[in-house]
Amino acid sequence: MENTKKHEIKGPKGLLSILAIQLAVMLYTVSSVCAKMAGTHPGSIRIFGMEISGLSPAGIRWLFLEVLCLGLYAVVWQQIIKRYDLSIAYANRAFAIFWTFIWSVLIFHEPVKPLRLIGIIIVFCGIMTVNSDVE
Template sequence: MAKLASGYGFLSTDFLLFYGIEILILAFYAFFWQQIIKHFDLSIAYANRSIALLWSMIWAVIFFQEMVTIKNIIGVIVVIIGTTIVNKEYE
């Protein structure tokens, strides 16, 4: 939503609309994240959170026709593997 808002003039109606939607999305995210950490071990919840990077990259390609570079792919893989390795100690 922030990327969409950036295409409009600062404090214009469309700008405020998209930023308002972004704030709502972040509020939902915060609420659901708190519910997740209430019901799962934090190490498991955090390990699965690293997948958000992958989803962000996928949505950027689908909605904004962003280009994904090999560095982007390697970065996401490194984060996911690193988070998995760190959390293997707690199993």
């Protein structure tokens, strides 16, 4: 059992905490945008004579940006899971699916299909149910 004191998500401070966690979650989803950008740059690179397909030099730049986002996220997330229960952190991370959905439509022009959206909402409800199981 751990003895570290956890912050409570209540009042204006709690609201700020949620905002901070959501910003971290958004950062996490931006790293996914970079991953998609890296993956959708077709081509190949040659490393030590080995052909690696799927990552063009332009893709590599996106990959670098992704790692940068991930690094920044790492610093923030480590502080978040230190201060809050994993369940609270993960409850907020549930919203990542909506952030990703927004980016997919706005940036990659993926279609908004009602039944797929229902699937996403069911997944979201499932994640919230899992994370509402707090002692």
